[in-house]
Amino acid sequence: MKLDGKVPSGPIEKRWSKYIADLKPVNPANKRKFKVIVIGTGLAGGAAAATLAELGYNVHAFTYHDSPRRAHSIAAQGGINAAKNYQNDADSVWRLFYDTVKGGDFRSRESNVYRLAEVSANIIDQSVSQGVPFAREYGGYLANRSFGGALVSRTFYARGQTGQQLLLGVYSALNRQISLGKVTMHNRKEMLDVVIVDGRAVGVVVRDLLTGKMESHYGDAVVLATGGYANTYFLSTNAQHCNVTATYRAYKKGAFFANPCFTQIHPTCIPVSGEHQSKLTLMSESLRNDGRIWVPKATNDKRNPNDIPESERDYYLERMYPSYGNLAPRDISSRAAKRVCDEGRGVNATGNAVYLDFSDAIQRLGQQVIADRYGNLFEMYERITGVDPYNNPMMIYPALHYTMGGLWVDYNLMSNIEGLFVLGEANFSDHGANRLGASALMQGLSDGYFVLPNTINSYFGKGKPQTISTDHPEFKKSEVEANERINKLIAINGKETPTHFHRRLGKIMWDHVGMARNEQGLKLAIEKIRELREEFWQNLKIVGTASNINPVIEKANRVADFMEFAELLAYDALERDESCGAHFREEHQTEEGEAKRNDADFSFVSAWEYKGIGERPDMHKEELNFEFIHLAERSYK
Amino acid sequence: MKVKLHIWRQNGPNDKGKMVDYNLDNVSSDMSFLEMLDILNEDLILKGEEPVVFEHDCREGICGSCGLVINGKPHGPESGTTTCQLHMRKFKDGDDIFVEPFRSKAFSIVKDLMVDRSAYDRIQQSGGFISANVGSAPDANAIPIAKNIADLAMDAAACIGCGACAAACPNGSAMLFVAAKSSQLNLLPQGQPEKNKRVRAMINQMEKEGFGGCSNYYECEAACPKNISVRFIAKMNRDYFVAVVKEGTKV
Numbered sequence A: 001m002k003l004d005g006k007v008p009s010g011p012i013e014k015r016w017s018k019y020i021a022d023l024k025p026v027n028p029a030n031k032r033k034f035k036v037i038v039i040g041t042g043l044a045g046g047a048a049a050a051t052l053a054e055l056g057y058n059v060h061a062f063t064y065h066d067s068p069r070r071a072h073s074i075a076a077q078g079g080i081n082a083a084k085n086y087q088n089d090a091d092s093v094w095r096l097f098y099d100t101v102k103g104g105d106f107r108s109r110e111s112n113v114y115r116l117a118e119v120s121a122n123i124i125d126q127s128v129s130q131g132v133p134f135a136r137e138y139g140g141y142l143a144n145r146s147f148g149g150a151l152v153s154r155t156f157y158a159r160g161q162t163g164q165q166l167l168l169g170v171y172s173a174l175n176r177q178i179s180l181g182k183v184t185m186h187n188r189k190e191m192l193d194v195v196i197v198d199g200r201a202v203g204v205v206v207r208d209l210l211t212g213k214m215e216s217h218y219g220d221a222v223v224l225a226t227g228g229y230a231n232t233y234f235l236s237t238n239a240q241h242c243n244v245t246a247t248y249r250a251y252k253k254g255a256f257f258a259n260p261c262f263t264q265i266h267p268t269c270i271p272v273s274g275e276h277q278s279k280l281t282l283m284s285e286s287l288r289n290d291g292r293i294w295v296p297k298a299t300n301d302k303r304n305p306n307d308i309p310e311s312e313r314d315y316y317l318e319r320m321y322p323s324y325g326n327l328a329p330r331d332i333s334s335r336a337a338k339r340v341c342d343e344g345r346g347v348n349a350t351g352n353a354v355y356l357d358f359s360d361a362i363q364r365l366g367q368q369v370i371a372d373r374y375g376n377l378f379e380m381y382e383r384i385t386g387v388d389p390y391n392n393p394m395m396i397y398p399a400l401h402y403t404m405g406g407l408w409v410d411y412n413l414m415s416n417i418e419g420l421f422v423l424g425e426a427n428f429s430d431h432g433a434n435r436l437g438a439s440a441l442m443q444g445l446s447d448g449y450f451v452l453p454n455t456i457n458s459y460f461g462k463g464k465p466q467t468i469s470t471d472h473p474e475f476k477k478s479e480v481e482a483n484e485r486i487n488k489l490i491a492i493n494g495k496e497t498p499t500h501f502h503r504r505l506g507k508i509m510w511d512h513v514g515m516a517r518n519e520q521g522l523k524l525a526i527e528k529i530r531e532l533r534e535e536f537w538q539n540l541k542i543v544g545t546a547s548n549i550n551p552v553i554e555k556a557n558r559v560a561d562f563m564e565f566a567e568l569l570a571y572d573a574l575e576r577d578e579s580c581g582a583h584f585r586e587e588h589q590t591e592e593g594e595a596k597r598n599d600a601d602f603s604f605v606s607a608w609e610y611k612g613i614g615e616r617p618d619m620h621k622e623e624l625n626f627e628f629i630h631l632a633e634r635s636y637k
Numbered sequence B: 001m002k003v004k005l006h007i008w009r010q011n012g013p014n015d016k017g018k019m020v021d022y023n024l025d026n027v028s029s030d031m032s033f034l035e036m037l038d039i040l041n042e043d044l045i046l047k048g049e050e051p052v053v054f055e056h057d058c059r060e061g062i063c064g065s066c067g068l069v070i071n072g073k074p075h076g077p078e079s080g081t082t083t084c085q086l087h088m089r090k091f092k093d094g095d096d097i098f099v100e101p102f103r104s105k106a107f108s109i110v111k112d113l114m115v116d117r118s119a120y121d122r123i124q125q126s127g128g129f130i131s132a133n134v135g136s137a138p139d140a141n142a143i144p145i146a147k148n149i150a151d152l153a154m155d156a157a158a159c160i161g162c163g164a165c166a167a168a169c170p171n172g173s174a175m176l177f178v179a180a181k182s183s184q185l186n187l188l189p190q191g192q193p194e195k196n197k198r199v200r201a202m203i204n205q206m207e208k209e210g211f212g213g214c215s216n217y218y219e220c221e222a223a224c225p226k227n228i229s230v231r232f233i234a235k236m237n238r239d240y241f242v243a244v245v246k247e248g249t250k251v
């Protein structure tokens, strides 16, 4: 099967504007008749729901949270990119486009990325008009900072809470539409299945988390904006409830899952402190603007860092990547940290940490300036570790953070299933094999505010899809299956908790499908995942009933999907026999240990088709054509 | 370290509920408070008992999900800290720790330590927004905003909607929350056109939800994990006064 990305032709800077110009607007009087289901109300889903309602569509939005304001987007700290060129440092749509394609190690679709860069500026305008309090200079104009993987200063930020402020903007727009009766908000409802009739997505089955009841909802279109799957690894920087269920269940219904092995590891997280660890906390990458990363030159150096003289420190990023230094992209910085730790030069009791040191910056700029820039991050660090980072270097280590892979979508953000759209981190588009810092918020809002409202118009322009009753056998079948699965989980009545299994799955993933991967390890991982999954279905223990709020059932249901999805992720990593971006195959590296891409054989998107549990999925390829950017080795030296 | 926990257990909104004691022996001081509860819950599940239900998600102090009254204080003993960011090194070996839900007339208990805070959403829906459709925004730098105003709006915007202010208030007032939310927008030039309507609508909704009034106890400020200042309440009161003079009390 040939996958068609439905990319328009013509000069790249005209493609999106021409697409919009060619749209046949849906008659405003009819818009109310189109019912759109939006699953997820983070930046992507919330923005889409609000904007579609502004346009007049009848929107039903769902989240498993008690309020849309709690979506994981809230946790983003560092910032959001936009090609505004307010700093007059030669930024442009083209440069942002170029940086993103290069940063993604040439594994993304040019046209999508160009569109993203193009609308980025509008996102900032929209957010400011909603009252998002971005940082400003004394003159009253917006401030910017630089971020990893870029040489210009194009990142907008709101203290260390950019995600929260942008999400509150989205949430306020959504609230306005809720108050106008144009969005019906369904809180504490978890989507467990997409319903498909005659090849078209016609609705969803959701579980009311307070009562355990299954409900069916019809939609003329279904939009998934359910975030990423980093929690497959158990320990990650994601919120506790982030999971893969929505996209995985859509995959089981025939939607293709693209590039699942492209998982990003963030270089600056607080290291693991013990077995009890439930999550890893990110220290915003913006810290790398002023912090210098180092380890002792000697192995096993247990001295207090303040006692180690300058000459005995190795500022390894500055040494290896002189032009980007501490701002080298995430994958490169993460692997460099792993390498120095593997050499025995890591710090902390575990040996799995490196220093991030602000003493130079504090000397140069004064403590106040550093406090203004990063005060809340410093406080957070001290609260978690009990160490004061103004007087001691921070300790950091890479952790799973973001997932570039996701459901396959075309230029319209529609999956291979008609009427099923996918936005934000849940889709695979735009970031290729590695995402640049401050670009996920940009993508989520671009998808939600600007792209989907147009592409859904294009879909609806063909006429109103036929309404399917929720009494249709396909709805009933989905409800029954979703219920049966929960009953099956309860019936196991074994001896271990869902978290126990999740932690073990995470360990397999981190050890064999983590920062560095190889054929043998990946094959072993697939075996181990299968064994663990079998054990899970024989020895899981659940308490309580399904008819009251029950976090144990919620968790078990999600872990069950991770157990299947993990295998897909490992398959993709095995099949992609090259190194690119965040996907590092040890078999393919340069003499200096850099990733070695193989464009001749792997310049494609792998889109996987479900074939049954434990069965090998089929891989479809979407070939990537680079018409505008010359494929080059990704060097940050 | 060892701790003696006394935790509020309540099976649902209509159950009477009671404090139940649990001893934990294997607590590390590096654990977060919620990780300590995770350990308790894992033990309970293995024993076939239902775990303690509490809300949490980001565990980074930003989503506003978590919120427990710990030893009588919303979010516990450390100031400017959410429950999820509180660490066990703040407690001593052998401590008794009392854990209860956020209680307030407008927050009903869902189960154990989980409460229904949807009243905060409804207050926001009543007017906590600027009506700016996608497509209508001017260039972001078209209106310069003085840094001190932008910073002040940001101070207000730091509110995470956790509900600690209402839980701490002897009157069960949500004034700090409403003040933070309305002030953020009312301070900014973009928020001016709807300023009067906003503050009246939000205060009106707050009263409808059953939150009490403010009589200057300032417990809210002390409990706020984001250190939102009660000065925003004064600002809201001024905004409200002006709005009522101009437009009356009817929303």
Ligand SMILES: Cc1cc2nc3c(=O)[nH]c(=O)nc-3n(C[C@H](O)[C@H](O)[C@H](O)COP(=O)(O)OP(=O)(O)OC[C@H]3O[C@@H](n4cnc5c(N)ncnc54)[C@H](O)[C@@H]3O)c2cc1C
Binding pocket: A039, A040, A041, A042, A043, A044, A045, A062, A063, A064, A065, A068, A071, A072, A073, A074, A075, A076, A077, A078, A079, A080, A081, A162, A163, A189, A190, A191, A192, A225, A226, A227, A228, A237, A238, A239, A242, A243, A245, A246, A282, A401, A402, A423, A424, A425, A426, A437, A438, A439, A440, A441, A442, A444
């Ligand atoms: C700690 C941290 C810091 C970050 N910092 C930055 C940064 O500085 N800049 C940047 O650009 N990016 C950053 N990112 C990445 C960025 O925040 C995310 O990629 C982005 O916010 C994802 O937005 P989203 O709308 O796609 O998904 P989310 O915000 O994750 O929203 C998912 C929504 O889907 C709902 N949902 C999921 N499954 C279901 C289901 N089955 N049923 C019902 N509802 C469901 C959830 O309830 C939620 O509402 C950061 C990420 C982390 C973890």
Ligand code: FES
Binding pocket: B055, B056, B057, B058, B059, B060, B061, B062, B063, B064, B065, B066, B067, B082, B083, B084, B085
């Ligand atoms: S869990 Fe998000 S603020 Fe505590």
